[in-house]
Amino acid sequence: MTTFDLRLSIAEALERSRDRSTQLTDAVDEDDLVRQHSKLMSPLVWDLAHIGNQEELWLVRDVGGREPVRQDIDELYDAFQHARADRPSLPLLNPTEARAYVREVRDKVFDVLDRTPLEGRELVDNGFAFGMIVQHEQQHDETMLATHQLRKGAPVLHAPSPPAAPAEQLPAEVFVPGGPFEMGTSLEPWALDNERPAHQVHVDSYWIDTVPVSNGQYLAFIDAGGYDDQRWWSERGWAYRQEVGLVAPRFWQRDGDRWVRTRFGVVEPIPEDEPVVHVCFWEAQAYAAWAGKRLPTEAEWEKAARFDPATGRSRRYPWGDEDPTPEHANLGQRHLRPAPVGAYPLGASPLGVRQLIGDVWEWLDSDFQPYPGFRAFPYREYSEVFFGGDYKMLRGGSFGTDKAAVRGTFRNWDHPIRRQIFAGFRCARDHRRD
Ligand code: AVJ
Ligand code: FE
DSSP: OOOHHHHHHHHHHHHHHHHHHHHHHSSHHHHHHSSSSSSOOOOHHHHHHHHHHHHHIIIIIITOOOOOOOOGTTTTTTTTTTTTGGGGGGGOOOOOHHHHHHHHHHHHHHHHHSSSSSSSSSTGGGGGGHHHHHHHHHHHHHHHHHHHHHHOSOOOOOOOOOOOOOOOOOSSSSEEEEEEEEESSSSSSTHHHOOOOOOEEEEEOOEESSSOOOOHHHHHHHHGGGGGGGGGHHHHHHHHHHHOOEEEEEEEEETTEEEEEETEEEEEOOTTTOOOOOOOOHHHHHHHHHTOOOOOOOHHHHHHHHTTTTTOOSSSSBBBOOOOOOTTTOTTTTTSSOOOTTOGGGGOOTTOOSSSSSSSSEEEEOOOOOOOOOOOOOTTTTTTTGGSOEEEEEESSTTSSSSGGGOTTOEEEOOOOOOSSSSSSEEEOOOOOO
16 A cells, blocks of 8 residues: 555544544534443543543654643543543533534544654554554444433434345254464454454364344344353352343343334334344353353354465455445444344355354453453553453444444453444354264
């Protein structure tokens, strides 16, 4: 790519993320922007100014070497200084101030982008710092979408339906042959520190579900009494299920003798052919046990998503090395729901596994640990401080994730009890030769 093309693609990615942040924050009134919609979330106006503050810290001050715009607010928007639950009571910028702040920062960033050589310093090589900030904004845009899902009141977000699944009979599972594959990356220019470096991993033969677990399948687990049968739950999972009284995915409620759910303010019947979403790790694990299976490990997910048996190479995405298009995957908040299971045939992996990218994040039975040779870059607080904590891995992105913020190597993590994120799962099982 020429420097010109690189600058252009950075500018486009910056604008795409800002358009989305603007839509998500312009969609509601001032009161909804400053209110806390859930103890789990920040007020939307905090996310907005935090996006601007991270951009100021990295691109205006560090990359650009410019004077601070608002050094006095750094502490307010440092995620490690104040828990989400405490953020509404801080002296935050009001919506007008926050909008003016992010605009002022962005104007300076475009100037920095014009003048900074995109090489010669690790932080800016291939535009890395700009890519990191694009991904940061997009990650918060997905968090803001989750805040919208938690918000009460009339619907304010609207989007066309995702594509239907083609009428074809898919095998329930795909066999993945055992052997080594290359996990992680040393080449992907905007890959974050926890995705690096590329390294060989041996994975035994296994079977993985062709598509994510659907609402219809999950309903069968509910109807079979799965939530009341301790056999299917791990010790911690059962304790949590008992403590908070889990009976169904988040946002589901009973309506007479059936279940309905609320999605962005609209109550609807449960679409049985869509991937289940808003389940925690413990629910995913219990379903898998009930189905006689288990959750995949992170290495199994990545091998299914990237390994090409014809060449032995690991691809950037299941479909190849090209960036995602709307034909490959349900990403980017184009649709405000997952597509039916089996959709996106052009997004299938070489072995035929579908919807690994987009639709719903997939819970995996792995903890967040560094790869061998990990080096924190450019700051410890992105990944390193979370290694070894009480986190489970999530892969593949959801309908709420932008294409800049997910790829075959992208690693996400959260506490195993979290349900407000757009997470579902698929199952796997060992290949036993008896
Ligand atoms: C990687 C999605 C877990 O949202 O907490 C945003 C990303 N890091 N700001 C998060 C992140 C700092 C992070 N996750
Ligand atoms: Fe952040």
